Amino acid sequence: MSSATPPGNPDLTARARIRDAAVVCFGNRGFDVSVRTIAEAAGVSPGLVIHHFGSKEALRKACDDHVAATIDEVKTEGVTAPDSGTLIEQFATAEEYAHLVAYVFRSMQAGGDLARTLFDRMVADVERYMAAGEAAGTIRPTRDPKARALWMTASSLGALVLLVNLRHPGPDVDFREVVREWQTEHALPVLEVYTEGLFPDSTALDAYLAHKDGAT
Amino acid sequence: MSSATPPGNPDLTARARIRDAAVVCFGNRGFDVSVRTIAEAAGVSPGLVIHHFGSKEALRKACDDHVAATIDEVKTEGVTAPDSGTLIEQFATAEEYAHLVAYVFRSMQAGGDLARTLFDRMVADVERYMAAGEAAGTIRPTRDPKARALWMTASSLGALVLLVNLRHPGPDVDFREVVREWQTEHALPVLEVYTEGLFPDSTALDAYLAHKDGAT
């Protein structure tokens, strides 16, 4: 027998196995994981990682592209009608995409091109969902749809990332549990403010609008 | 003359100069800066850093304590009545505390004890301010003051940290500018949602309350 390919799917190319192992390692331990750790997780020598990808940075770029492509794939083939909240929850609660979710979280922590791209897509998606909600009468109209979508995306995603950082610092975070915890903890204030508002009158908003109209 | 102590305040102990330089370096470049970089910034040999603090980790702990103590000091002696939004803005817009703000931001990115402590304090402060607003009639009452304070703090701070990560990745971030940019960009949707709400009716909130009452 000529069996090799210890862990992961043995049918995959070694290059693909390294990439997949890198996604898992980056997601679990952050982008500071050593090439040696990734190589070990892929059942491969450190040299082969460089042989296939050229450098660690290029490997991360390949992981970014693969994750972005997979998300695209899932999004186009999967459900397109979210019934509540952001679309993060859809991914985060699905076990099969746990690795992707972890990777995306680390990207949001670390910044970089993938994080910017995914964030911009999320904002665009939120804006579309909001517009659909407006048309259906379930969401109030706004004076600036783009600004509202940006703010809501940054707030919900930022809060999630921050709470993961503060409450689940180490590696091997179960993001499904974190999202559930986050939902149960924040559902009440979110719904309250979103239906009843936070201010009892419109003096603050009126003052802002007057100031803005006066400035232009 | 026996002058040494090149940069920073020459009156300070070398230990204090190292600590201050470390706060600046950690804040500007993140916690991965080398001991050698910190030593150079303090005008000192790398060995002396270890001689005074024992280890890099202990140095960071000392920075954490110093930053927390300074914030305490500023908070007790300074203004106690915030007229708008979170208290972060007070710090962030003050030039003299730019180093502290940068350090706190890096802590929020990286997690750790200081981040948790400061975050918990912020939540407590927000809850106090909200209660005062309720008493004054400028803030709507809530069914769960703690949950609302936690959610608002996590949302605003998380959004801020996330946008800094995405839009100003490198070192030497001018947080005063970032906070200003953030305010002008998000003021409208924030005021809109806070005064008018996001949902035109209370079906979602009613459903949640009914579900919760049914469960208990």
Place this chain on the structure above:
DNA sequence: CCATGGGCTAAACGGTCGTTTAGTCTCTTG
């Protein structure tokens, strides 16, 4: 049959890191 070339590994290279060591300088104290 041998030659070629790519997947793959073991080992080493150069660099940076945190830390240690050995020793110098200076100031204090008896």
Place this chain on the structure above:
DNA sequence: CAAGAGACTAAACGACCGTTTAGCCCATGG
């Protein structure tokens, strides 16, 4: 003045990093 202690430095140590090198194995194709 002598002795000692602590501030401080230059140099080195050992560990780990990303990457390179040299070579093995094996399938392919003439």
